[in-house]
Amino acid sequence: MKQKANNVTIKKLAKELGLSISTVSKAISDSHEISAATKQRVIDLVEKLNYQPNPYASSLRTKNSKTIGVVLPEVADSFFAQAINGIESVAEEKGYHVLIYLSHESFEREEQILKDFESGRVDGVLISVAKETVRHKHITALLEKKIPLVFFDRVIEEIETTKVTTNDFESAWSATTLLIKKGCRQILFLSFSSTLSISGKRLEGYKKALLENKLKFTPGNIVAFNNDSKKDYLLLKKKLKQSEKGAGVIASVEKLALPVYQVCEELQLRIPEDVQLISFSNLDSAAFLHPPLTTVTQPAFEMGKAAASLLVKALERKNFELADEEIVIRSSLIVRKSTL
Amino acid sequence: MKQKANNVTIKKLAKELGLSISTVSKAISDSHEISAATKQRVIDLVEKLNYQPNPYASSLRTKNSKTIGVVLPEVADSFFAQAINGIESVAEEKGYHVLIYLSHESFEREEQILKDFESGRVDGVLISVAKETVRHKHITALLEKKIPLVFFDRVIEEIETTKVTTNDFESAWSATTLLIKKGCRQILFLSFSSTLSISGKRLEGYKKALLENKLKFTPGNIVAFNNDSKKDYLLLKKKLKQSEKGAGVIASVEKLALPVYQVCEELQLRIPEDVQLISFSNLDSAAFLHPPLTTVTQPAFEMGKAAASLLVKALERKNFELADEEIVIRSSLIVRKSTL
DNA sequence: TTTATTTACGAAACCGGTTTCGTACAAAAA
DNA sequence: TTTTTGTACGAAACCGGTTTCGTAAATAAA
Numbered sequence A, B: 001m002k003q004k005a006n007n008v009t010i011k012k013l014a015k016e017l018g019l020s021i022s023t024v025s026k027a028i029s030d031s032h033e034i035s036a037a038t039k040q041r042v043i044d045l046v047e048k049l050n051y052q053p054n055p056y057a058s059s060l061r062t063k064n065s066k067t068i069g070v071v072l073p074e075v076a077d078s079f080f081a082q083a084i085n086g087i088e089s090v091a092e093e094k095g096y097h098v099l100i101y102l103s104h105e106s107f108e109r110e111e112q113i114l115k116d117f118e119s120g121r122v123d124g125v126l127i128s129v130a131k132e133t134v135r136h137k138h139i140t141a142l143l144e145k146k147i148p149l150v151f152f153d154r155v156i157e158e159i160e161t162t163k164v165t166t167n168d169f170e171s172a173w174s175a176t177t178l179l180i181k182k183g184c185r186q187i188l189f190l191s192f193s194s195t196l197s198i199s200g201k202r203l204e205g206y207k208k209a210l211l212e213n214k215l216k217f218t219p220g221n222i223v224a225f226n227n228d229s230k231k232d233y234l235l236l237k238k239k240l241k242q243s244e245k246g247a248g249v250i251a252s253v254e255k256l257a258l259p260v261y262q263v264c265e266e267l268q269l270r271i272p273e274d275v276q277l278i279s280f281s282n283l284d285s286a287a288f289l290h291p292p293l294t295t296v297t298q299p300a301f302e303m304g305k306a307a308a309s310l311l312v313k314a315l316e317r318k319n320f321e322l323a324d325e326e327i328v329i330r331s332s333l334i335v336r337k338s339t340l
Numbered sequence C: 001t002t003t004a005t006t007t008a009c010g011a012a013a014c015c016g017g018t019t020t021c022g023t024a025c026a027a028a029a030a
Numbered sequence D: 001t002t003t004t005t006g007t008a009c010g011a012a013a014c015c016g017g018t019t020t021c022g023t024a025a026a027t028a029a030a
Helices: A010-017 A021-028 A036-049 A055-062 A078-094 A107-117 A137-144 A168-181 A197-212 A229-242 A254-267 A284-288 A300-316 B010-017 B021-028 B036-049 B055-062 B078-094 B107-117 B137-144 B168-181 B197-212 B229-242 B254-266 B284-288 B300-316
Strands: A067-072 A097-102 A124-127 A149-152 A163-165 A187-191 A222-224 A247-251 A275-280 A294-297 A326-328 A332-334 B067-072 B097-102 B124-127 B149-152 B163-165 B187-191 B222-224 B247-251 B275-280 B294-297 B326-328 B332-334
Touching (some): A010 A021, A010 A036, A021 A036, A055 B055, A067 A078, A067 A107, A078 A097, A078 A300, A078 B097, A097 B078, A107 A124, A107 A137, A124 A300, A149 A300, A163 A300, A168 A197, A168 A247, A168 A294, A168 A332, A187 A197, A187 A229, A222 A229, A247 A254, A254 A275, A254 B284, A284 B254, B010 B021, B010 B036, B067 B078, B067 B300, B078 B097, B078 B300, B107 B124, B107 B137, B124 B300, B137 B149, B149 B300, B163 B300, B168 B197, B168 B247, B168 B275, B187 B197, B187 B229, B222 B229, B229 B254, B247 B254, B254 B275
Parallel strands (some): A067 A097, A067 A124, A149 A163, A163 A326, A187 A222, A247 A275, A275 A294, B067 B124, B124 B149, B149 B163, B187 B222, B187 B247
């Protein structure tokens, strides 16, 4: 902290060149006010001294930081990892920096993070909300401060901004319909949140498929996970033990899939003979699980990329206004051996 | 961009309170120069107006940004995803912000990223170098500018700074020894880089185990992946086809494991009967692969956490000096069914 | 009572850029 | 020739904090 290496500043360049600070600044930004000859002298020296302008000085004056804030519930999940890739791809291309924050599914943490964003630290934000998030003053507060925000995957419907999602309803419907076609008469729906719109949609798709096939919807078939792996595990075990032979299971989110394998192993239930399983998942290893997992695979990279593109596009316009629209990028149902 | 909402600045607070800007600033930072009563008035107003100090103004003056830069080769890999988690855990606790950059294994990209860091954008950096990285002027340049940097996992031995690694040599030795004990007389070593120290160490551990068991080291048994999935795939296929019955395979990095499953499937080679496999991997799904994968599991979270802790500790000291030491956190060999 | 400290605060410089505005000189138009 | 316009640049304000330094008033020491 004491003494940072005496960095080369624009002032030094100016002195060295016998020019004023403003001239140097303009030359660097290729202003038409500066002659070609002077510009050349400046960029030559910039190269020679390896001048790196202080981004914070610039941010302070211009009020933008070329930085976007990304808020995720977690990162050790293929979906989010791939989404980051998508986000980074546009950030890199467009010269933006990305600050990453994890809410760990906590509403309070998410609030703190977004509150910090009110400081002007980021030009815009990309968020996939925590499962706990129900209120959303923290989000509207940002929007009111004219800090653009786009949701991806886990959105809040009520907020008027751009949202990038996948066809959750339809995907759950397809998955459920497949299970029914394959003979399941009881289908457990593993849910990780009772409030998230994404969960709601998936559940609705599931319900619709049941209805269309004259199967009664039974609340007891919804298995509500709570992020407490021990309890969740026992609950799942109990439910699977109680389930009828040939039941189906839909894991509405990736992390709920592996526990099913585990429980089945313990209960000596064979997949797919005794239990058929479909999971929303982006695991690369899905094809090599035992047995290979039938998945609803989300276009994670594309979703991240689309969200970032829309955000950046808004940032580049003079008056960015993010339309209140929902971009839907379709998931695909990849049938493997965990279903008959 | 036009008009950001008129944010509340320290100047407004001062005017509102009838105090000077400096007094307000000091009150906020709990300076002893300010009376308790005044401090209270200030923090009350701060609360009331939801004042968020502009981080860039502060950074400009104080020369530090409470931000660390994290440079990774990729993110869609369990190891790095978990490492980010570890890093974030200390960043969150210590009030640091984390900027994420991906080199995508490109040396040029890595150079650009580090060059940007010379601007003072970050207080310190955490890096796991790209597989292409051989030269390292870009890293020493940072160090010379007194920007502390700690390596994790993929380190550069020659550079004198703190490095957090795992016991690569020993782990590879253990894995190889296990395969030999299980009867393998030919063992393929899947390598993803010929220059990275991490690869070198793993290879050495492999060689040592061979030697100890009077097995000859054959260069032809090293399968060099090139990040070109099609070619790599064909190469692996060729090598496996040529390999003797009961051969062993060591995937020196996670992403090389699944291709082995794939190729074995195509060649109708059974794991572990025809091919025994061990992979360096942090995949949660390893236990549920077909067959379950024997892994060298790295303490990814802990490594990220340790690296971040050391970095932050250095940043908090008046004269941060990162010792030229290597912190080794041990991996564990988890034996599953992909080995006999 | 006088002098030395301490307490509590304000004025102003400063961080390193960007941007506005003013101007000298040259070239073009009247 | 005079006026207008354009070109190329510099002075200085500005962004919003932090920090140094100075000082009036209150308190303690002499």
